Amino acid sequence: MRSLEYAVRRGIFTVVTVFLAVTLNFFLFRALPGSAVSNxxxxxxxxPELQHALTVRFGLDRSEWDQYVLYLKNLLxxxxxxxxxxxxxxxxxxxxxxxNTVLLAGxxxxxxxxxxxxxxxxxxxxxxxxxxxxxTSLAILTYSFPAQWLGLVLLIVFAGVLPAGGMSxxxxxxxxxxxxxxxxxxxxxxxxxxxxILTAYGGYTLVVRSSMLETLGQDYxxxxxxxxxxxxxxxxxxxARNAMLPMVTMVALDLGFVVGGAVLxxxxxxxxxxxxATYTALSQRDYPMVQGCLLIxxxxxxxxxxxxxxxxxxxxxxxxx
Amino acid sequence: xxLLECVDLHVWFDLPHGGRVHAVNGxxxxxxxxxxxxxxxxxxxxxxxxxxxxxxxxxxxxxxxxRVLLNGADILAGGEDSVRRHxxxxxxxxxxxxxxxxxxxxxxxxxxxxxxxYHGTARGARARARVGELLELVGIPASAADRYPHExxxxxxxxxxxxxxxxxxxxxxxxxxxxxxxxxxxxxxxLELLTxxxxxxxxxxxLVTHDLPVVSQVCDRAAVMYAGEKVEDGPAERLGxxxxxxxxxxxxxxxxxxxxxERLATIPGSPPRLDAEITGCPFRPRCxxxxxxxxxxxxxxxxxxxxxxxxxFRNEPQEPM
Numbered sequence: 289m290r291s292l293e294y295a296v297r298r299g300i301f302t303v304v305t306v307f308l309a310v311t312l313n314f315f316l317f318r319a320l321p322g323s324a325v326s327n328x329x330x331x332x333x334x335x336p337e338l339q340h341a342l343t344v345r346f347g348l349d350r351s352e353w354d355q356y357v358l359y360l361k362n363l364l365x366x367x368x369x370x371x372x373x374x375x376x377x378x379x380x381x382x383x384x385x386x387x388n389t390v391l392l393a394g395x396x397x398x399x400x401x402x403x404x405x406x407x408x409x410x411x412x413x414x415x416x417x418x419x420x421x422x423x424t425s426l427a428i429l430t431y432s433f434p435a436q437w438l439g440l441v442l443l444i445v446f447a448g449v450l451p452a453g454g455m456s457x458x459x460x461x462x463x464x465x466x467x468x469x470x471x472x473x474x475x476x477x478x479x480x481x482x483x484x485i486l487t488a489y490g491g492y493t494l495v496v497r498s499s500m501l502e503t504l505g506q507d508y509x510x511x512x513x514x515x516x517x518x519x520x521x522x523x524x525x526x527x528a529r530n531a532m533l534p535m536v537t538m539v540a541l542d543l544g545f546v547v548g549g550a551v552l553x554x555x556x557x558x559x560x561x562x563x564x565a566t567y568t569a570l571s572q573r574d575y576p577m578v579q580g581c582l583l584i585x586x587x588x589x590x591x592x593x594x595x596x597x598x599x600x601x602x603x604x605x606x607x608x609x
Numbered sequence: 610x611x612l613l614e615c616v617d618l619h620v621w622f623d624l625p626h627g628g629r630v631h632a633v634n635g636x637x638x639x640x641x642x643x644x645x646x647x648x649x650x651x652x653x654x655x656x657x658x659x660x661x662x663x664x665x666x667x668x669x670x671x672x673x674x675x676r677v678l679l680n681g682a683d684i685l686a687g688g689e690d691s692v693r694r695h696x697x698x699x700x701x702x703x704x705x706x707x708x709x710x711x712x713x714x715x716x717x718x719x720x721x722x723x724x725x726x727y728h729g730t731a732r733g734a735r736a737r738a739r740v741g742e743l744l745e746l747v748g749i750p751a752s753a754a755d756r757y758p759h760e761x762x763x764x765x766x767x768x769x770x771x772x773x774x775x776x777x778x779x780x781x782x783x784x785x786x787x788x789x790x791x792x793x794x795x796x797x798x799x800l801e802l803l804t805x806x807x808x809x810x811x812x813x814x815x816l817v818t819h820d821l822p823v824v825s826q827v828c829d830r831a832a833v834m835y836a837g838e839k840v841e842d843g844p845a846e847r848l849g850x851x852x853x854x855x856x857x858x859x860x861x862x863x864x865x866x867x868x869x870x871e872r873l874a875t876i877p878g879s880p881p882r883l884d885a886e887i888t889g890c891p892f893r894p895r896c897x898x899x900x901x902x903x904x905x906x907x908x909x910x911x912x913x914x915x916x917x918x919x920x921x922f923r924n925e926p927q928e929p930m
Binding site: 506507508510511512513514515516517518521526529530533603604605606 | 724
């Protein structure tokens with residue numbers, strides 16, 4: 289009963305936040321200098337008439353308030369508008385981009401979490417050993433690499449061995465068998481995913497390590513040892529479970545940002561995801577497209593936070609409000 | 610043969626910046642089945658360290674020497690793997706921090722049942738039934754098994770710790786200041802519970818405390834520790850009425866008396882540092898009746914009556930105290 293009440297309260301909060309984000313999203317890009325029309329019309333001899341015709345067609349001649357109301361109404365119908373550049377519905381364009389991003393970001397984040405948790409727990413358990421020092425230094429080092437720099441370095445080193453860009457081999461004709469396609473995508477994903485994993489796992493390592501050290505000093509860990517439990521069980525079932533609580537929120541926040549925020553990595557590796565789409569749309573002043581990208585980013589951050597709240601509540605019953 | 614015998618136990622702690630603390634210095638005692646034994650002394654005298662050493666639970670910065678014989682077999686000799694089998698199965702423990710000795714993210718029933726499964730005393734439905742019995746035994750309704758530790762008060766949590774300690778029907782219960790964090794009424798209830806349970810279950814009890822009235826109330830025998838050494842050992846009522854070591858006598862004199870009118874007696878000074886070996890009697894600087902020999906000679910434990918010994922030169926026959 290208490291859990292239902294908690295979920296509903298967090299749910300209402302989430303809906304309000306999404307609405308605020310959507311509103312901000314709309315006005316933010318209207319404040320940008322430049323216009324879609326001047327860009328598209330950057331052709332020889334574009335007449336003022338042509339520019340005017342385009343402005344009317346995109347609805348940019350109406351008042352901002354009218355544009356906003358229309359935007360909200362369309363949004364409720366799942367209509368994100370039509371891309372100025374591609375002349376196709378934004379929702380269709382972004383849906384395939386989102387799938388690609390989720391694949392890459394998912395692999396990158398899950399890999400980083402797995403590596404971070406494992407190395408953090410081991411470093412804490414073998415505290416002050418050579419393994420701990422090596423582990424922690426490596427984590428700090430990789431965590432401080434800028435993703436775009438590491439991406440370029442990996443490109444330079446591995447470009448001959450692994451595919452350097454794109455998501456699949458253009459020359460795999462005639463719908464190859466599934467496994468062949470999957471292997472191809474995996475090979476293309478190797479470098480961008482490695483970049484994401486390497487630049488993110490160190491943060492998890494440090495958080496998990498310090499959280500574990502704190503937890504290992506708790507009385508209930510001594511109780512667990514006194515019970516005669518084996519080390520492995522003490523570390524994972526008693527200590528790690530408690531040490532993971534701060535991780536859940538961190539992971540949710542990161543996931544949200546990775547969905548829309550792996551812009552640089554996606555651009556470097558020409559990965560056709562949301563980040564790439566954001567970059568392209570921004571440089572072309574494609575308002576509906578940028579709005580769509582930002583919408584996906586903000587809504588995923590908010591929704592994943594909502595999920596993290598619910599998960600925290602599930603994991604630790606002391607959590608209230 | 611005694612149930613548990615601790616022979617010439619020494620514990621040293623390595624300090625982080627070099628040097629060692631001799632925390633427990635040649636402590637020995639024997640425990641018979643069903644006996645209630647008190648271990649008394651002020652903070653830092655090594656009483657908690659002693660009982661943690663009995664279960665091999667000291668951190669890796671500690672060096673332990675001496676023997677701990679359970680039914681005549683040395684349980685520490687075989688290292689971690691051999692002592693682990695005896696933990697909770699033969700020797701269980703109730704910790705000082707009633708608040709934190711339970712894992713906050715597991716139900717109390719789960720935590721009580723955990724060692725049963727691990728030591729193979731009960732599983733599944735039988736373990737659940739046993740959890741219910743144990744909870745009833747310490748005065749908590751069996752239905753509380755599905756609740757989390759934070760839903761209980763301090764006194765209730767200490768009852769839960771006791772129920773948990775009884776899970777595998779240990780022969781010996783070590784209780785490390787089990788009532789320190791509790792108010793007086795709850796203290797009395799917990800002590801009564803411990804006394805009743807040891808009687809009913811035929812379990813031996815080692816009660817670590819700095820509270821002398823508690824010892825006379827609960828224990829058959831007691832040892833007094835000072836600066837890592839055992840200075841006196843005997844039947845609990847004799848320690849109160851006919852102490853043969855000045856420290857014991859002063860300690861009893863420093864206990865508040867509900868009907869006493871006089872100012873409370875204190876022992877001036879503070880215990881010696883333990884990071885260098887002490888020459889002479891460690892209590893000499895604070896003693897009210899020092900002799901000439903105390904500065905240079907270390908007094909050994911000598912008989913002072915039936916089942917009674919004390920480490921004081923005045924305890925020797927020619928110099929009655």
